[in-house]
Amino acid sequence: MNRPSRPSEFELVGRVTIGQYLPTNSQVHQLDPRAKLLMVLLLAIGVVASDSLLGLAILLGGVALCLVSARIPLGYTLDGLRPALPFLLLLALLQILVIPARGPCLRTVWEWAFFSVTDRSLLAGAVLALRFVVMALGISLVSFSTSTTELTHGIEHLLRPMQTFGLPAHEAALVVNITIRFLPILAAEAERLLKAQASRGADFGPGRFGLLTRARKLLPLLVPLFLISLRRADQLVEAMEARCYLGGKGRTNLIQLRAHPRDHLAVLATSMVVALVVYLGSIDVEGLILSSILPCPT
Amino acid sequence: MNNPTRKVVVAGVMGAISVFLGASHWGFVPWLAGAALTIMHVPVIIGAILEGPWVGVAIGAIFGAFSLLQGAIAPTGPADVWFTNPLVSILPRLLIGPIAWLAYRALRQISEVAALAISGVAGSLTNTVLVLGALGLLRFLPWGVIGTIAVTNGLPEAVLAAVLTVAVVAAWKRIAIGQKGSTV
Numbered sequence: 376m377n378r379p380s381r382p383s384e385f386e387l388v389g390r391v392t393i394g395q396y397l398p399t400n401s402q403v404h405q406l407d408p409r410a411k412l413l414m415v416l417l418l419a420i421g422v423v424a425s426d427s428l429l430g431l432a433i434l435l436g437g438v439a440l441c442l443v444s445a446r447i448p449l450g451y452t453l454d455g456l457r458p459a460l461p462f463l464l465l466l467a468l469l470q471i472l473v474i475p476a477r478g479p480c481l482r483t484v485w486e487w488a489f490f491s492v493t494d495r496s497l498l499a500g501a502v503l504a505l506r507f508v509v510m511a512l513g514i515s516l517v518s519f520s521t522s523t524t525e526l527t528h529g530i531e532h533l534l535r536p537m538q539t540f541g542l543p544a545h546e547a548a549l550v551v552n553i554t555i556r557f558l559p560i561l562a563a564e565a566e567r568l569l570k571a572q573a574s575r576g577a578d579f580g581p582g583r584f585g586l587l588t589r590a591r592k593l594l595p596l597l598v599p600l601f602l603i604s605l606r607r608a609d610q611l612v613e614a615m616e617a618r619c620y621l622g623g624k625g626r627t628n629l630i631q632l633r634a635h636p637r638d639h640l641a642v643l644a645t646s647m648v649v650a651l652v653v654y655l656g657s658i659d660v661e662g663l664i665l666s667s668i669l670p671c672p673t
Numbered sequence: 674m675n676n677p678t679r680k681v682v683v684a685g686v687m688g689a690i691s692v693f694l695g696a697s698h699w700g701f702v703p704w705l706a707g708a709a710l711t712i713m714h715v716p717v718i719i720g721a722i723l724e725g726p727w728v729g730v731a732i733g734a735i736f737g738a739f740s741l742l743q744g745a746i747a748p749t750g751p752a753d754v755w756f757t758n759p760l761v762s763i764l765p766r767l768l769i770g771p772i773a774w775l776a777y778r779a780l781r782q783i784s785e786v787a788a789l790a791i792s793g794v795a796g797s798l799t800n801t802v803l804v805l806g807a808l809g810l811l812r813f814l815p816w817g818v819i820g821t822i823a824v825t826n827g828l829p830e831a832v833l834a835a836v837l838t839v840a841v842v843a844a845w846k847r848i849a850i851g852q853k854g855s856t857v
Contacts, residue, residue: 466754511745514745546681551685555689557686557689562693565697611682611686615678
C-alpha cells in the first residue's frame with residue numbers, strides 16, 4: 376500500500392515508534408546489553424557532572440567513534456539531531472545573553488545596552504549545546520544497536536543486585552516490557568476511538584481552540600482510552616495468573632546473558648574517560664587555559 | 674487490591690499510555706504562545722490512586738525516561754532539550770505518584786470525588802514545582818520566568834489533571850457523580 380508522506384490525523388500506529396533498531400551486527404551490536412546500558416549511564420553522569428567544554432568534546436569524540444564502529448549511517452544519526460537544532464541555537468543564545476555568568480574573573484567580550492557577553496557565558500552556551508548533542512547521540516547509539524528484548528533483559532540483570540535493597544528487578548523489567556509491547560495495541564485502540572468519534576461527527580482537525588473546547592474534545596477520547604487499557608490490564612492479569620505466573624522468585628531465563636572480556640573492557644574504558652572528564656570539570660580546565668593566555672581584568 | 678501481578682501489569686499499561694500520549698501528541702494541549710500544556714503525568718496519578726505509591730513511582734520512572742528519550746531523539750519544542758538531563762526529566766517524576774496517592778488516601782474518607790480531584794491537582798503540581806525547581810536550580814531559566822510558567826502552565830495543567838483523574842477513576846470504580854446518568 377502506498378502511504379502518503381505525511382501521515383493523516385487518523386494514523387497513529389505508524390507514528391508511535393521508539394527504539395529504531397538497526398541490525399548491522401557490528402562490534403557495538405554484539406556488546407552485552409548490560410555493558411551498553413552501563414556505558415550510557417556513565418555517559419549521562421559525565422555529561423551532567425562536568426561543565427568542561429574540553430571534557431564534553433572528549434565524550435563527543437568517544438560517542439562518534441562508537442557510532443562509526445557500529446556502522447550506523449551518518450545521515451541516520453544526524454536526522455535525529457536536525458529537528459533539535461533551531462531550539463538548541465535559541466537556548467544557547469538565551470544562555471549567552473540572558474543568564475548571568477559566574478566565575479572568578481569575567482572578561483567582557485561584547486557589550487550592548489542590557490546585554491553583556493563574557494567569556495564565561497560563551498563557554499556556558501557552548502557547553503549547553505554540546506551537552507545535548509552528546510546525550511542525544513549516546514542514547515540514539517544504544518537504541519540503534521540494541522533490540523528491545525535485549526534491552527529489557529539488560530535492565531533486569533542490571534537491577535538484580537538492587538534486589539537486596541528490596542527493589543523488585545524482575546517486576547521492574549516486566550513493567551518496561553509490558554509498556555513496550557502495549558504501545559502498538561494502544562495506538563490501534565486510539566485509532567479506532569478517533570475514527571469512531573469522528574464518524575459520530577466529532578471534529579479533530581487542526582485549528583486553534585480555547586483550552587476548554589480543546590479539553591472537552593479530548594475527554595471523549597482519553598476517558599475510553601484509559602478504560603479500555605484498564606480492562607485490557609485486567610485480562611492480562613487473568614491470563615498471567617491462569618498460566619501460574621508467580622513473580623520473579625525462582626524464575627529462570629531462556630536467554631542467558633554472558634559477559635565477555637570485551638564487555639568488561641568497554642565499561643572500564645568508559646568509566647576511565649568519564650572520570651577524566653569529571654576531573655577536567657572540577658579543576659575548571661577552561662578557566663586555567665584562559666588565564667594562562669589572557670590576564671584577568673581587575 | 675493487593676495483587677502483585679496486577680500492580681506490575683497496571684504499571685506497565687499506564688506507562689504505555691503516558692508514552693503514547695507523548696509520542697502521538699495527544700498529551701499536549703496547545704496553549705499560550707506555543708507552550709503546550711501536558712497531561713502525560715495523568716497516567717502516573719491514576720496508576721498511583723488505583724494501585725498504590727510504588728506503582729506510581731514505576732509509572733513516573735517510565736514517564737521520565739520517555740521524556741528524556743524524547744528530548745534526546747525527537748524534540749518537539751524548545752523545552753524538550755532541557756529534559757535530556759535526568760535531574761529534570763526523571764527525578765521529579767518519581768514523586769508524582771506517591772504524593773497523589775497520599776492526597777487520595779488522606780481525603781478518601783471525606784469524599785471520594787473530592788479526594789480524586791485534589792489528588793489530581795496535587796500530583797500535577799508536584800510535577801510542575803519539581804520540574805521547574807530543577808530547571809531553576811540548574812540555572813537553565815531565571816526564577817522570574819519560572820514563576821510565570823508555574824502560573825500560566827502549572828495551574829491549567831492541574832485543572833486538566835483533576836478533571837481527567839475524576840472522569841477516569843470514577844468511571845472505572847463506578848462512582849456516581851451527581852445525579853446524571855440512567856435511572857432506569
